[in-house]
Amino acid sequence: MPAPPAPAADPASLAPVTAGFGDVIGWLAAGVIGLFKLIGLAFDGLAWLVGWIWWPVGQVLGFVIDVLGDLFAVVGSAIYAWIAQVAPGTLRYVDLLSFGPTGWGDDLWTGTKLTLHLAVVSLGVGLIIGLLGAGAKLAPNKWLNRLGDAYTTVIRGIPELLTLLLIYYGLQFGLQGALALLDTPALCAALDLGAKLDSLGLEAANASICTDEPVEVSGFAAGVIALSLVFGAFATEVFRGAILSVPGGQLEAARAIGMSRALVIRRILLPQVWRFALPGLGNLWLVLIKDTSLISVIAFDELMRKTFIAVGVVKEPFLFFGVACLVYLAITGVSMIAFNRVERWASRGVRRV
Numbered sequence: 001m002p003a004p005p006a007p008a009a010d011p012a013s014l015a016p017v018t019a020g021f022g023d024v025i026g027w028l029a030a031g032v033i034g035l036f037k038l039i040g041l042a043f044d045g046l047a048w049l050v051g052w053i054w055w056p057v058g059q060v061l062g063f064v065i066d067v068l069g070d071l072f073a074v075v076g077s078a079i080y081a082w083i084a085q086v087a088p089g090t091l092r093y094v095d096l097l098s099f100g101p102t103g104w105g106d107d108l109w110t111g112t113k114l115t116l117h118l119a120v121v122s123l124g125v126g127l128i129i130g131l132l133g134a135g136a137k138l139a140p141n142k143w144l145n146r147l148g149d150a151y152t153t154v155i156r157g158i159p160e161l162l163t164l165l166l167i168y169y170g171l172q173f174g175l176q177g178a179l180a181l182l183d184t185p186a187l188c189a190a191l192d193l194g195a196k197l198d199s200l201g202l203e204a205a206n207a208s209i210c211t212d213e214p215v216e217v218s219g220f221a222a223g224v225i226a227l228s229l230v231f232g233a234f235a236t237e238v239f240r241g242a243i244l245s246v247p248g249g250q251l252e253a254a255r256a257i258g259m260s261r262a263l264v265i266r267r268i269l270l271p272q273v274w275r276f277a278l279p280g281l282g283n284l285w286l287v288l289i290k291d292t293s294l295i296s297v298i299a300f301d302e303l304m305r306k307t308f309i310a311v312g313v314v315k316e317p318f319l320f321f322g323v324a325c326l327v328y329l330a331i332t333g334v335s336m337i338a339f340n341r342v343e344r345w346a347s348r349g350v351r352r353v
Helices: 021-071 073-086 088-096 105-138 142-157 160-182 184-191 193-199 203-209 219-245 248-256 261-298 303-314 317-346
Strands: none
Touching: 105 142, 105 219, 105 261, 105 303, 105 317, 142 219, 160 219, 160 261, 219 261, 248 261, 261 303, 261 317, 303 317
């Protein structure tokens, strides 16, 4: 009597490949995943650096606020009592904007700090993208020219909100669909990818790639990517115009006296490029500050999101939206003063006509 046929083997139960071509493919895949992890760590490091730079400033501001609060506590109490006598109906609004469990001042302050954090990180990444884009558009290689033109044309032609939604939702659904198409649990089992990722210290990547867990993209990462791409596209044109504004005779003279290309860029080109580019970059920074409000649509708790929450709870839209306007105007005013000072510093020694 013939033996019954053996059941088909489950791909997920296949013995992992330990040698040969499949093992090489597994290590290559683990290396690529590790590279993306390093890129993510670089973004985290940049965010940490910005936070570390902002930390002493925040501590000093907090100390000053505490000292002023202690010094003017009596004055504030007297003003509060005077308001209670003259216009007692306005005390409710003062209480709503106060710091503490009964007010929304601390929530708005937290949202303001997140807005500045998001804007500064996006500014740093966007400047790098802008410099690379300008270099691509001015490079002698026509393929780099086309790549730079395609990038600036596409990003500048799409609304910022649509760019944000495409990145936030597109990354999640795209990665989820790619993982489902590749049948990553079976593929990981066949290539022994999980063990390789664990040996590289990528246990989190093993848990997210080699299982059926849903892919999640943080709102901060999506916001930084979207705002950096938009800022970089416009900064590309600013840097390109600034580079073309530098007299070519100066660059030729520097090369004639024996300067290397890197030295010419560092000593001759970049100092003058910043001088020509700063006015345009200042305008882009102000636009970037306003564009951070778009991140509220993906539930990132920046200033606009905190304001919407306060309005939804207290039902005082004019009060809280008005305060948000004042905060954005304050950031804009301080930024304009800072950029004016930086422009004067960059133009030192230049004769004004």
